Every structure is written in structure tokens, then in C-alpha cells.
Amino acid sequence: MSKIDFAITEEGKRISILSDKINRHGFIAGATGTGKTVSLKVLAEKFSSLGIPVFVSDVKGDLSGLLKPGEASEGIEKRREECKLTEEEFRYQGFPVELFALSKEEGIPLRCTISEMGPLLLSRVLNCTDVQSDILRVVFRIADEEGLLLIDTKDLRSVLQYVAENSKEYSASFGNLPTQSLNALIRSVVAMEEAGGKEFFGEPALDVKDFFRQNEKGQGIIHLFNAKKIMGEPKLYSTFLLYLLSELYELLPEVGDLEKPRFVFFFDEAHLLFDDAPKALLDKLNQITRLIRSKGVGIYYITQSPSDIPDAILAQCGNKIQHGLRAYTPAERKKIRAAADSFRENPAFSSEEVLENLGTGEALISCLEEDGSPAIVEKAKIFPPQSYLGEASPEEQDKAVKASTLYIRYGEAVDRDSAYEFLHRKGKEEQERFQKELEEKEAEKNRLLQEKAEEKERAKQEKEEEKAQRLKEKEEEKERLRQERETEKERSKQKTVMKSVGRSVSGSIGREIGSGIGKSVFGKGLGRRLGGNIGAAFGRGILETLFGK
Structure with missing residues (x-):
């Protein structure tokens, strides 16, 4: 001593x-x-x-x-x-x-780090109300359970923001976590940073x-x-x-x-x-x-x-x-x-x-x-x-x-990987996943639109082809009918000619036969004329009977 x-x-x-x-x-x-x-x-x-x-x-x-x-x-x-x-x-x-x-x-x-100071002392620095102090303790517990390192003020801000965005999920385990109180804590952290806390915590x-x-x-x-x-x-x-x-x-x-x-x-x-x-x-x-x-x-x-x-x-x-x-x-x-x-x-x-x-x-x-x-x-x-x-x-x-x-x-300050970086990566990954999902949805939408457009175009083409086919068939039918008419006309013409020729021939033959018969029956002048006329008519009648009128 x-x-x-x-x-x-x-x-x-x-x-x-x-x-x-x-x-x-x-x-x-x-x-x-x-x-x-x-x-x-x-x-x-x-x-x-x-x-x-x-x-x-x-x-x-x-x-x-x-x-x-x-x-x-x-x-x-x-x-x-x-x-x-x-x-x-x-x-x-x-x-x-x-x-x-x-x-x-x-x-x-x-x-010192945010974690080392702890929620009790930090509540005083942030001028927390009793409710905010309780919420801050919950935030520290969430950070511990999820492995989020609270080293500096940006870590604390990130975790507070993360809890605010997912407050409904955490409320089931920790009770109501009002977004208003969490936002008030974030503002208090920003004020502490401006007062020198940004340099002190780390x-x-x-x-x-x-x-x-x-x-x-x-x-x-x-x-x-x-x-x-x-x-x-x-x-x-x-x-x-x-x-x-x-x-x-x-x-x-x-x-x-x-x-x-x-x-x-x-x-x-x-x-x-x-x-x-x-x-x-x-x-x-x-x-x-x-x-x-x-x-x-x-x-x-x-x-x-x-x-x-x-x-x-x-x-x-x-x-x-x-x-x-x-x-x-x-x-x-x-x-x-x-x-x-x-x-x-x-x-x-x-x-x-x-x-x-x-x-x-x-x-x-x-x-x-x-x-x-x-x-x-x-x-x-x-x-x-x-x-x-x-x-x-x-x-x-x-x-x-x-x-x-x-x-x-x-x-020299050391800014190692902690809650801010982890949540930043997580947010980036979620954003990338969200963006990918949007792109996939957009691609699927475009694919469906493309298929719909192609289907519409195909239906249109088929309709046009069907219409063209109908027109073709109609034209072919029309041509067929025309040809049939032409054929019928030609046949009718030929029939008429043949009929005329046949009548002429049958008439001549009938007249010759009739004249011969008439001459033998009625005499040379009258018999021949009368027999010729009857024979011609008879010949034509037989021909019409065989070939139709």
C-alpha cells in the first residue's frame, strides 16, 4: 500500500x-x-x-x-x-x-459496434420511447436469430427497414411491430449518424x-x-x-x-x-x-x-x-x-x-x-x-x-460483410429474381400473343384459302356447267343436223319407195307423186320413232 x-x-x-x-x-x-x-x-x-x-x-x-x-x-x-x-x-x-x-x-x-452497445444503451442514444425501446430489442433479437451482423449504423438502418417491410410476418412471433415506430427509429438513426455516430460505430x-x-x-x-x-x-x-x-x-x-x-x-x-x-x-x-x-x-x-x-x-x-x-x-x-x-x-x-x-x-x-x-x-x-x-x-x-x-x-476503419451487405445482396437477388419473373411473364405473354396472332393469321389464311377454294370450285362448277351446256348444245346441234339429214334421207328413201309403190298402184303420174309423199312421211316417222324428235 x-x-x-x-x-x-x-x-x-x-x-x-x-x-x-x-x-x-x-x-x-x-x-x-x-x-x-x-x-x-x-x-x-x-x-x-x-x-x-x-x-x-x-x-x-x-x-x-x-x-x-x-x-x-x-x-x-x-x-x-x-x-x-x-x-x-x-x-x-x-x-x-x-x-x-x-x-x-x-x-x-x-x-464500438452496434451489437456491442446493445439495445438498452442504444435506446438512450436514440431517445426512444418505451414502445420504441421494446421494438429495438425485438429487432436485435431478429438480427441475432437470422445471423445479421449489426456493426455500424447502416447495418442498423438496413435491419430496421427489413423488419418494417416484413412486419406482418414477424408480428406472429413477436407481436405487433408498428411501421410508424420502425420508421421513427430509422429517422433517429439518421440523426445519430449526423451527430457523429457514423464515425463512432464500426x-x-x-x-x-x-x-x-x-x-x-x-x-x-x-x-x-x-x-x-x-x-x-x-x-x-x-x-x-x-x-x-x-x-x-x-x-x-x-x-x-x-x-x-x-x-x-x-x-x-x-x-x-x-x-x-x-x-x-x-x-x-x-x-x-x-x-x-x-x-x-x-x-x-x-x-x-x-x-x-x-x-x-x-x-x-x-x-x-x-x-x-x-x-x-x-x-x-x-x-x-x-x-x-x-x-x-x-x-x-x-x-x-x-x-x-x-x-x-x-x-x-x-x-x-x-x-x-x-x-x-x-x-x-x-x-x-x-x-x-x-x-x-x-x-x-x-x-x-x-x-x-x-x-x-x-x-483505418474496416467495413466487413455484415447486415447491410447481406440484405443488399438479398434485395438485389430478389430484385433480379423479380425481374427475371417479370421477363418470363412478359416472354410468356409475348409468346401467347404471338401464338394468338399466328393462330389468327392461320385462321385468316385458311379462311382465304377456303374462300379461294370455294371460288375455284364455283368457277370449276360454272365451267363444268358451261362445258356441259356447250356439249349439250353441240350434241343438240349434231342431233339436229343428223335429224335433218335423216329426215332428208328417210324422206328421199321413203319417197323413192313410195313413188315405186304408188306408180305400181295408182299409175305413173299421180301414183308416183302420192306414193312419194306418203313414203317420205312414212320414212321420216320411222326415223323420229328411232331417234326421237
């Missing part, structure tokens, strides 16, 4: 935090401009020097100076003398810092095990998250830090009480985590705060007033640094009284009165004793930081980022 001095009273008593009590959590509170950031910085430096890795969220962008040595100034030198720090105890130095950010232009990219996702590192000198690495860009979306900021805490809690094994913690997490602007947080989320945070210390992790909440922290969590903060508070309203007066009452009373002064009169860099401090009980509150001055007080230049920050081995690992 080590004592870590970080402040001193007016009487010269040093205030220390015991290394084996660091994981009992704590808070740094105070009004704006009272010195919270410097107190955070000093504790981070002290923990790093002890070999403890640290994570710090930098909401104002002024903590990057940790990476380079401080510079002597009148104010710092005066505080150094007031704190009675020797040259061995205090020297200007930089500390090992890894600079993280949302984009690689500002630091090592911090990313791969390679951060492995929190990379936080547990020291440099070659045995100093703990300070992992500094530049949160300036994300502070415009406070719920995304606070939920991401809660995600990191959850990952630490889930992944780390139980180690019990150690001589010093394995890791310390500083949560700046902690009130953002608790504002409008649903009960389920507060319960989860309370559980993490209560149990994570047994895994060797300490959490320090930085906020303006202890009243910003829920009582159940505040009760677990054993190490307290309270900077000055100002009271201009009865409500603010009440907060000061509550802050003063949270300390173990010092009979030498009134904590409530002191709180309103603390100067910059001064604080009421109470840390845990060796037996775990809270120490009597002391009014003390915080040691000055050894690193640079302010922001490192962009060139210095860029150099530190590019020199990090983590930049090689996390610098």
Missing part, C-alpha cells in the same frame, strides 16, 4: 489517498472555474506515476497538455511553494498519453484490454478521449462512456482488494449520464459502480455538484474532492448544505460556510482511512500539475497519435 499525496492544508498537513482505496471510487465536484480540471489532472498524473493506467474524457480539449512537461509560471511556482514540494517530489514532466477521438484526424479512432472496435498498459518506465498509460466534438450530443457521449464501463465490468475477472487498482476511469461531466436516464439504466450503472471495484477498477465522477449523482451511487464514492460552490437561490443553498453534510464533520470549521468561500484550487477533501472509514474533512490546496497546463499544439498531438502502436491497429 502506498500513500499518494495530492493536497495540503493551511497547517501543512498533507492529504493522501491510499493506493488500495483508489478502487473505492470517488468524485470531484465544484462550480465552473474552481479547479476541478486541475484536480483531475493531478490525480491522473499521480496514478500514472504509480503504474496505474487511466482513462480520462476531455470535454473541453484542454487536457492534452498531459503529454508534455509543464512550464514554470508565477502561479504554479507560488502553489508549489505553498504546498512545500521538494525538487524530488515535483519536477515538470510529460506523461505517457494515448490520444483518442471519434476520427483519425483528431486521434486514435474510438469505435470496426475495428476498441478492445478495452488495450487500456491495461504501462510504458517502459512502468508508468500507467493515460488514455485521453477528446470529447469536444461529441459534446453536442451529450447522450451519445455519456452512453459511450457507460458502454466502456460495461465492457470493463463484463470482461474483467474478480481480483478482490489489490494493493493498487488495475485501472482508473475518470468520467467528466458525469451529470450527463444521469440526466433523464431510465430506471433500467440507473440500475445497471449502480450495479457496475458497486461491483466493478472488486475487479480492480476505480471510477471517479466529475461534476458541478454531488447532487448531480444519484444517492445510491454517491454513497459508494469513498474519496471526495469538493471545490467551491456558489449559492444564488434557495435551491442552490440546499445543494451546498447537502454537499457539506456528505462529509465527516471537522470541528475546526463549518463545511457549509467554507464551501462558499473556497478559492480556485482549494477544496474540501475526505479520503478513506486504512480501515475503510471516511477521514475527517479537511480544507486543502491541490498540488500543481507537473505537465503542461493547457492544450498541446495540433502538431504535438498529431505526433503523439502517429507514434502510437494503437494507431496502427485502430487507425
